Amino acid sequence: MELLPQALVDGIMLGAIYIIIAIAFSLVYGVMHVIDFAVGEWIMLGAFGGYYLFQWTRIEPLLLLPAVFVVFAAIGYPLQPLIHRVLSGRRGNPLLMGLVFTFGLSLMFRGLAQTFFGFYSLSIPSRFSNGSFFFQNGGLSVTISSVRLTGLVYALVITGILNYLLKHTDFGLGVRALAQNRDAAGLMGVNNKRTSAYVYAIYVGISAMTGVLIGMILSLSAKMGPDYTTFAFFVVVLAGMGYLAGVPAAAFLLGIIQSFFLIYLDPGYTLLAVFVLLYTILLVSPRGLFGKGV
Amino acid sequence: MKDRRLSGHLLVFAAMLLIPAVVHDTFLLRVFTEAVMWIGLAVTFDVLAGYTGYLNFGHSAFFGIGAYITAILMVRAGWHFAPAAALGGAAAGLGALIAGFPTLRLRGAYFAIATWALARAIQQGVLMMDITGGPDGMRLPALLSPGFFYYIMLGVVGVTFFAYWFLLERAPFGLKLKAVREDEQGAEALGLNPTKLKIQAFVLSAVPTGIIGGVFAYWVTFxxxxxxxxxxxxxxxxxxxxxxxxxxLTGPVIGAVLIFTFKTVFWAYLSDYEVLYLIILGGVIAASVVFLPDGVLGVLPQRRKGVEDHA
Incomplete structure (x- = not known):
C-alpha cells in the first residue's frame, strides 16, 4: 500500500510522454488519413539520433532536442509526397495501402537500426539522471526522479507549443480546416500537399524528440519500435481516433498500467495486458473510451 | 479462358508433384517444401486481404495456433500426426469464428490494429504458459523423410489452392466477397449478409493456415x-x-515464389547480414505499394487487361 502513491506518480510522469506521441500521431491521422505503423520506429530512430549526437558533442541531451527535431523533420518532409501518392490515385483501397506503405517503412527502419546500432540496450546519460526529489507525508512517501520530472515539463511545453500553433496561427487554421473537410479547405485556399508535408514533418520530429526523452528516462534499443507503436495505438484508440481531448486520460492510464505492473505484478505481463485491453476496447467501443472518435 | 487457366494451374501442380522424382538433394527439397508452404500462407492471407478487403495483421496467430495444437497433441497426448494437424486446423478455424464475430465489425485500420493486437496478445500469452514450454519452445518427435513432408505440404496447399479457385473464381462466393470489399453497405442493400460472408472468409483463411502450421511444426521438429x-x-x-x-489467386503464388527465391539466395550468400533482409523486405513492400499498385501481375500486359475487365 505504501507504494501506491509512487506507482501513481511514476505512471503519470510516463503518461505525459505518451500524450506527446499520441497528439502528433492523431494530427497526422486527422490531416492525412494515414495510420502510421512506423511511429514506434521514428521514436527508436530519434532515440538513437539523440544518443549518437550526445556521444559526438557531449552536450546535455536536453539541449540537443531541437537539433533532433530539425534533423528528423527534414527526413519526414520528403516522405509525405510518397504517402500522398499511395493514398490518392487509382488504388482500390487507399487507406489500407497507406497502412501497408508505412508498415513497409517500419520494417525497413527496424532492419536498418539492427544493422547499424546492434541489439544492445543503451541509455542516454543526462545531467538530470541522478537527482531526485523526496516527499514524505506520514507513512506515505514518493520519490520523483528529476529526469521524469523533466519529461513532464517537456510534455507540457510541447503541448503548449502545439496548442499555440493549432489555435493561433494561419498554419494551424489550415490544419484544422483540412482535418474537417479536405475539399472545402482546398477551395478556401489551403494548400493540402504543403500543409500535409509540414504536419508529417512536425510529427516525425516530435516523435524523434520524444524518443530521446524515452532514451533518457527508460532505455533505447533497436528492437523497441513495435512496443511504442503498440503504445501509440493504445493511447489513440482509447482516446478515440482524432479526439485530442481524450488523449491525456488514455495516456495516463497507459503510464499507470505500466508502473503498476512494474511495482505490483510481473512486468512480463505488461504487454499482454496492454494488448488485451487494446483489443477489448476496440471491440466494445471502437470510437474510444469516450465514444467521441471518428 | 478460365478453363484454360485451370488447366494451366493443374499443369503446374502436376509438375510440382514430379519434383521429388527429379530432385534428390535433401537441402533443395527442403527449400521446395518451404516455398510451397509460403505459397499456402500467401494465398490464405489474400482471401481476406485481397478478396474481402480486410488486412489481417494477425495471420501468424492461425499459423501458430495450428503449430502449437499439433505439437501439444503429439508430444503431451501422444497423438498421431494426421489427426493432430487436422485438429490444429480446426482450432485455428474455431479461433477465427470466435474472434471474427466481434473483430470483423471493425473496418479498415481498426481491424488491422485489432488483429495485430490480438496476435501479439496470443504470442505473449504463449510465452507465459507452461504447456507450450514458454520461451523455450517445444520439441517434436523427428521424422526424417523429406519426400513425405514435401508431399504433405504440397497436398495441403494444393487442395487449398483448388478449393479457393473453385470458391473464389467460379462460385458466386468470390463475387460476393468482392462486393463486400468494394461497398459493404451496397452489398447489404443487394441482400447479401456481409457479416456472415466476412466470417466465412476469415474461417476459410484460417483453417488451411492452421493445418500448414501443424505440418510446419512436425517438419522442423522445433x-x-x-x-x-x-x-x-x-x-x-x-x-x-x-x-x-x-x-x-495467381498473384500471391508469383509473389511467394519470387520473394522466397530471393530470400533463399539471400540467406545462402549473405547470411552474415541477416538483418539486411528486413530492410529489403520493408523496401519491397513500400516500393511496390508506390510503384506497382497491382503487383507484378499488373505489369504483365495481358493480365492488366484482365484486371480492367473485372473492374
Whole structure:
C-alpha cells in the first residue's frame, strides 16, 4: 500500500510522454488519413539520433532536442509526397495501402537500426539522471526522479507549443480546416500537399524528440519500435481516433498500467495486458473510451 | 479462358508433384517444401486481404495456433500426426469464428490494429504458459523423410489452392466477397449478409493456415513463439501478396515464389547480414505499394487487361 502513491506518480510522469506521441500521431491521422505503423520506429530512430549526437558533442541531451527535431523533420518532409501518392490515385483501397506503405517503412527502419546500432540496450546519460526529489507525508512517501520530472515539463511545453500553433496561427487554421473537410479547405485556399508535408514533418520530429526523452528516462534499443507503436495505438484508440481531448486520460492510464505492473505484478505481463485491453476496447467501443472518435 | 487457366494451374501442380522424382538433394527439397508452404500462407492471407478487403495483421496467430495444437497433441497426448494437424486446423478455424464475430465489425485500420493486437496478445500469452514450454519452445518427435513432408505440404496447399479457385473464381462466393470489399453497405442493400460472408472468409483463411502450421511444426521438429507466432510470418505473407498482386489467386503464388527465391539466395550468400533482409523486405513492400499498385501481375500486359475487365 505504501507504494501506491509512487506507482501513481511514476505512471503519470510516463503518461505525459505518451500524450506527446499520441497528439502528433492523431494530427497526422486527422490531416492525412494515414495510420502510421512506423511511429514506434521514428521514436527508436530519434532515440538513437539523440544518443549518437550526445556521444559526438557531449552536450546535455536536453539541449540537443531541437537539433533532433530539425534533423528528423527534414527526413519526414520528403516522405509525405510518397504517402500522398499511395493514398490518392487509382488504388482500390487507399487507406489500407497507406497502412501497408508505412508498415513497409517500419520494417525497413527496424532492419536498418539492427544493422547499424546492434541489439544492445543503451541509455542516454543526462545531467538530470541522478537527482531526485523526496516527499514524505506520514507513512506515505514518493520519490520523483528529476529526469521524469523533466519529461513532464517537456510534455507540457510541447503541448503548449502545439496548442499555440493549432489555435493561433494561419498554419494551424489550415490544419484544422483540412482535418474537417479536405475539399472545402482546398477551395478556401489551403494548400493540402504543403500543409500535409509540414504536419508529417512536425510529427516525425516530435516523435524523434520524444524518443530521446524515452532514451533518457527508460532505455533505447533497436528492437523497441513495435512496443511504442503498440503504445501509440493504445493511447489513440482509447482516446478515440482524432479526439485530442481524450488523449491525456488514455495516456495516463497507459503510464499507470505500466508502473503498476512494474511495482505490483510481473512486468512480463505488461504487454499482454496492454494488448488485451487494446483489443477489448476496440471491440466494445471502437470510437474510444469516450465514444467521441471518428 | 478460365478453363484454360485451370488447366494451366493443374499443369503446374502436376509438375510440382514430379519434383521429388527429379530432385534428390535433401537441402533443395527442403527449400521446395518451404516455398510451397509460403505459397499456402500467401494465398490464405489474400482471401481476406485481397478478396474481402480486410488486412489481417494477425495471420501468424492461425499459423501458430495450428503449430502449437499439433505439437501439444503429439508430444503431451501422444497423438498421431494426421489427426493432430487436422485438429490444429480446426482450432485455428474455431479461433477465427470466435474472434471474427466481434473483430470483423471493425473496418479498415481498426481491424488491422485489432488483429495485430490480438496476435501479439496470443504470442505473449504463449510465452507465459507452461504447456507450450514458454520461451523455450517445444520439441517434436523427428521424422526424417523429406519426400513425405514435401508431399504433405504440397497436398495441403494444393487442395487449398483448388478449393479457393473453385470458391473464389467460379462460385458466386468470390463475387460476393468482392462486393463486400468494394461497398459493404451496397452489398447489404443487394441482400447479401456481409457479416456472415466476412466470417466465412476469415474461417476459410484460417483453417488451411492452421493445418500448414501443424505440418510446419512436425517438419522442423522445433517451434517457439517467435518462429510460429512472430510478426515475421504475417509480414512475409503480406509482402508476397502485395508484391505479387492482391485480390487474385495467381498473384500471391508469383509473389511467394519470387520473394522466397530471393530470400533463399539471400540467406545462402549473405547470411552474415541477416538483418539486411528486413530492410529489403520493408523496401519491397513500400516500393511496390508506390510503384506497382497491382503487383507484378499488373505489369504483365495481358493480365492488366484482365484486371480492367473485372473492374
Amino acid at each position: 517451434i517457439d513463439p517467435a518462429s510460429t507466432l512472430g510478426d515475421l510470418v504475417s509480414d512475409q505473407a503480406l509482402v508476397m501478396v502485395v508484391f505479387g498482386g492482391m485480390g487474385t
